[in-house]
Amino acid sequence: MSQKGHAATLSWSDDPPLRIGHGYDVHRLEPCAPAGPGRPFVLGGVLLESATGPVSHSDGDALYHAVTDGLLGALSMPDIGQLFPDDDPRHESADSAVFLREAASRVASAGWQIANIDATVILERPKLSPRKEAMRENISRETGVPVARVNIKGKTHERVDAVGEGRAVEVHVAVLLVRMAAPGRQAEQHLA
Numbered sequence: 001m002s003q004k005g006h007a008a009t010l011s012w013s014d015d016p017p018l019r020i021g022h023g024y025d026v027h028r029l030e031p032c033a034p035a036g037p038g039r040p041f042v043l044g045g046v047l048l049e050s051a052t053g054p055v056s057h058s059d060g061d062a063l064y065h066a067v068t069d070g071l072l073g074a075l076s077m078p079d080i081g082q083l084f085p086d087d088d089p090r091h092e093s094a095d096s097a098v099f100l101r102e103a104a105s106r107v108a109s110a111g112w113q114i115a116n117i118d119a120t121v122i123l124e125r126p127k128l129s130p131r132k133e134a135m136r137e138n139i140s141r142e143t144g145v146p147v148a149r150v151n152i153k154g155k156t157h158e159r160v161d162a163v164g165e166g167r168a169v170e171v172h173v174a175v176l177l178v179r180m181a182a183p184g185r186q187a188e189q190h191l192a
């Protein structure tokens, strides 16, 4: 292929075949029932051993929520709070895998594929490292992204502020989508 032809192939001026998405979530952590209002601490679909857990309407899985929002954000769709309102009794104690699967299915039906997912979990305790692989496998299973392209980094907040004092968990996620189908009616509707 000539230089010129290659450049023409990479002309993205109309509608780039890539979308980046960012997801963020934070949940307050409180002592688990019956001592307090905290739910069992589920993160990335993994139950963590912890005396505190998230306070939330759904199961409070901040990692699943952030990945869900990253995918929806890349599609310029309404966020997780708009799609699954927390005052809707159907979402009371909901398994957040349902939200993640729904977002992944919207990515596919809009003609996109998830290239990779990169997450940063900021949590003082418990330690994330022993459970990270299980979380990656869960996200891989729910989204259809091979586990090698799902990354999770664990950090503490250096004992500073609410997260550092163990009173909250925070998650940031970046996702990249690659277009699999030429933009047609369906894709345009989803991206409107």
Ligand SMILES: [Zn+2]
Binding pocket: 025, 026, 027, 056, 060, 061, 062, 065
């Ligand atoms: Zn959340």
